[in-house]
Amino acid sequence: MQQVRTPHVVVVMGVAGTGKTTIGPLLAARLGVPYAEGDDFHPPANITKMSAGVPLTDEDRWPWLDAIGAWAHGRAGLGGVVSSSALKRAYRDRLRAAAPGVVFVHLTGDRKLIEDRMAHRKGHFMPTALLDSQFATLQPLERDETGVAVDVSGSPEEITARAVDALRDLEESPAQPSQ
Template structure:
């Protein structure tokens, strides 16, 4: 059994891509935003970036949730820094592949501006890009450029997973 974390800055398409990948793999999708403690959501909704102390219990919860699954599971989680991904891997207690949805600030900004149903304000985008550390060669990760049609993004991920 394999678990995946769809990662990237807010607005890159983690939920929609994660749902499609999970469906194609016959697994389940979990939105990591649903695992945030209420105080984190309130803080972000007020335009305040989370601190590492705010994130730590959430990242542990992401990993523990992966650990408890019996089937292929895809969780959306920003996982912007290497140490965040390390927390998730450690808490999961098993192999995790990160699916990095990579895009330019301009692409992400246009997507975020079009959203009306999300707690993350556009004002936090710069802090997301400042925090982003690309996955290293020694991490199990697949990186895909999101500046292409949705179906192509999903197909490229599936090709690399099944490759």
């Protein structure tokens, strides 16, 4: 398996259940950089809210995004992969403000597939009941945002390979962010 190396910090984004926690470490391994689990940056109050089925507000998310942004800033020029739902443009703008040059990998897919994956995962605080709020909040990458959209159908290895290929294509044509 060919290893691809990038000095960029890659944010693996998407709604709950798209596989950020699964794909993130696989992508980091392929890129030869460290991985940080975005959920680990949540303050305890956020986890308590989500565990109770209460969607987070923007005010709840700002400290979480700032913590992820600080990690990404510290990895600038070194590379890294971090997961974050980054559902709104404003959230991605905040991450870019902290760490200019971050690149987004937006994991996308069929809602039924994502819901099924969420229903079968164990030990995660995010209930399936919040999936509707996640989709309602989602603002896909815009043309002026550096990133790629990657379909989540198939095995984790297939999804990771698609992400690596898309990032490679993006790097070869940086003036044209793809979606």
